[in-house]
Amino acid sequence: LDALALRGFVKRNLVSGVGSIIGVGKEADVYEATDDTGRLYAIKFYRIGRTSFRAIKAKRRYIEPTTHxxxxxxxISAAKKEAEAVSKLIKVGVSVPDIIARERHALLMNRIYGRLLSECKDLKEPKKTLKEILRNIRKAYTEVGIVNADLSEFNILCTNSKIWIIDWPQAVDKEHPNAEILLDRDVANIxxxxxxxxxLDCPLEEASFYVRGWRDKIEIYG
Ligand SMILES: Nc1ncnc2c1ncn2[C@@H]1O[C@H](COP(=O)(O)OP(=O)(O)O)[C@@H](O)[C@H]1O
Ligand SMILES: [Mg+2]
Structure with a gap:
């Protein structure tokens, strides 16, 4: 299954080889890949419903075509949704890994050399990092009109000087009935x-106003 998606990237001359796994999330596995100039990429293979899929397979010894x-x-629809969101975000300059192409349920992305925020125990300028994350949430909401809706320290990659917000398949439109609640939840998690x-202390209300563009500055204490 992954092989077919991969062959698609190879046929389009985008990728020439796949390396080791670089990330496992709730819904996807991410592998390193390279093109024939030696440039490195990340390929995200979606695996939503993987466990139940395996359970069915084990019980029935074969996969029913409809299930499959x-x-x-x-x-495929998750990969499409993420690619759509990312293309809009990139246009206005939100810091996300660019998506170069999609094949079925797989996304070819720029490989980011950063660690998950959850693993960053020694950020040099945590205040600056936090401000940068809030500034990007604000840009996504005010300039694209979307909310990530799954934001936490597990969906942010960072170095000491830069952050990237990853994982956008569940992003919701600002008009969605739960958008406001999801936006505040994203901010509260961070x-x-x-x-x-x-x-570091920052009142949720101030941050809420800031990401909606209702105030222009954000004070962080500590
Ligand atoms: N562009 C990328 N460059 C490097 N690592 C990545 C990239 N995208 C994702 N990863 C790694 O893969 C993991 C899973 O990706 P993510 O998009 O969060 O999928 P999931 O929906 O499964 O959580 C991330 O936690 C991260 O470690
Ligand atoms: Mg994730």
């Missing part, structure tokens, strides 16, 4: 992480 078809449909790990 449904599974692929769900994963503030909680920086409060616990870096003793």
């Amino acid at each position: 078809h449904q599974w692929l449909k769900v994963n 503030l909680r992480f920086f409060r616990r790990r870096y003793k």
Whole structure:
């Protein structure tokens, strides 16, 4: 299944080889890949519903075409949704890994050399990092009109000087009935992480106003 998507990238001359796994998330596995100039990429293979899929396989000894078809449909649609969101975000300059191409349920992305924020125990300028994350959430909301809706320290890659927000398949439009709640939840998750790990304080209300563009500055204490 992954092989077919991969062959697609190879046929289009985008990729010439696949390396080791660089990330495993709730919904996808991410592998390193290279083109024939030696440039490195990341390929995200969607695997939504993987566990139940395997369970069915084990019980029935074969995969029913409809089940398989449904599974692929769900994963292709997630990949499409993420690619659409990312292309809009990149245009306005939100810091996300660019998506070069999609084949079925797989996305070819720029490989980011950063660690998950959850693993960053020694950020040099945590205040600056937090401000940068909030600034990007604000840009996504005010300039593209979308909310990530799954934001936490597990969906941000960072170095000491830069951050990237990853994982956008579940992004919701600002008009979605739950958009406001999801936006505040994203912000609260990030503030909680920086409060616990870096003793930084920023009132949720101030951050909420800031990401909606209702105020232009954000004070962070600590
Ligand atoms: N462009 C990328 N460059 C480097 N690593 C990545 C990239 N995209 C994802 N990863 C790694 O793969 C993991 C899973 O990717 P993610 O998009 O969060 O999928 P999931 O929906 O499964 O959580 C991430 O936690 C991260 O470690
Ligand atoms: Mg993730």
